[in-house]
Amino acid sequence: MKGFDEQAAVYDSVAHVQAQVVARLAGRLAGCPKRILEIGCGTGLLSAQLAARFPQAELVLTDISAQMLAQAERRLGARATYGFMDGQWPDVALGEFDLIASSLAFQWFDDLSGALERLGAMLAPGGVLAFATLGSKSFAAWRRAHEEMGLHCGLRDYAASESFPWPVGYACRFEAEFIEEMHADGRGFIRGMKELGAALSPPAHRPLGPGRFRALLARFSSGFTAQYEVIYAEIRRGNRKTI
Numbered sequence: 361m362k363g364f365d366e367q368a369a370v371y372d373s374v375a376h377v378q379a380q381v382v383a384r385l386a387g388r389l390a391g392c393p394k395r396i397l398e399i400g401c402g403t404g405l406l407s408a409q410l411a412a413r414f415p416q417a418e419l420v421l422t423d424i425s426a427q428m429l430a431q432a433e434r435r436l437g438a439r440a441t442y443g444f445m446d447g448q449w450p451d452v453a454l455g456e457f458d459l460i461a462s463s464l465a466f467q468w469f470d471d472l473s474g475a476l477e478r479l480g481a482m483l484a485p486g487g488v489l490a491f492a493t494l495g496s497k498s499f500a501a502w503r504r505a506h507e508e509m510g511l512h513c514g515l516r517d518y519a520a521s522e523s524f525p526w527p528v529g530y531a532c533r534f535e536a537e538f539i540e541e542m543h544a545d546g547r548g549f550i551r552g553m554k555e556l557g558a559a560l561s562p563p564a565h566r567p568l569g570p571g572r573f574r575a576l577l578a579r580f581s582s583g584f585t586a587q588y589e590v591i592y593a594e595i596r597r598g599n600r601k602t603i
């Protein structure tokens with residue numbers, strides 16, 4: 361994945377919100393899973409927590425960015441196995457997992473609903489899919505400014521917590537929280553996204569011309585607070601196998 365490939369080497373030094381989310385998500389994990397699959401492992405921030413919390417578990421780390429995977433491998437070495445994989449189309453040959461975990465990767469999915477169905481189907485009986493993703497209220501001020509100026513916003517649309525595409529047949533629950541990140545101005549916000557590798561707009565988006573871009577930035581010349589709506593979710597499979 362282009363942006364993340366390019367920024368993999370510096371990601372950890374700028375991923376402050378992402379590190380907070382990883383800590384919160386890891387704190388919610390319980391039980392003693394034997395097999396763990398991670399989707400969108402990035403440089404391995406959550407992977408390291410998984411390895412520490414579940415020292416006996418087999419760890420399979422996957423991502424769609426080869427450079428991010430290489431960083432994760434640098435961090436965890438022989439403790440895990442690694443796979444280049446689109447989490448929306450998980451490789452069923454990997455087998456069943458007691459825990460499938462992911463932090464801040466699912467908001468990149470084009471088919472979140474289908475992905476949750478497919479990942480749920482890879483849970484062992486009693487297994488849990490635990491993830492953090494961004495909700496639709498993220499970056500509301502940035503989106504609103506575009507709307508008020510009649511501009512198309514290059515950010516992706518995220519799923520709303522109120523109408524999340526929960527898969528049928530599982531016990532699902534979630535909590536949402538807002539995390540704020542201060543920037544000196546609007547340009548600082550964009551720079552931060554680029555440094556993370558996350559400044560990728562959907563293919564149909566046409567970048568704003570220089571005049572419109574300047575007018576947009578003028579709204580945030582004295583500071584910009586980026587609001588992340590983070591959804592922490594758990595999708596649990598029942599204990600009995602269905603026939």
Ligand SMILES: C[S@@+](CC[C@H](N)C(=O)[O-])C[C@H]1O[C@@H](n2cnc3c(N)ncnc32)[C@H](O)[C@@H]1O
Nearest residue numbers: 364400401402405424425428446447463465468
């Ligand atoms: C914001 S980073 C989060 C990385 C890591 N989980 C963390 O919390 O630091 C998003 C990661 O998701 C990966 N990603 C995006 N789309 C993906 C997909 N369809 N399948 C697997 N990984 C994906 C990116 O390559 C990137 O490594």
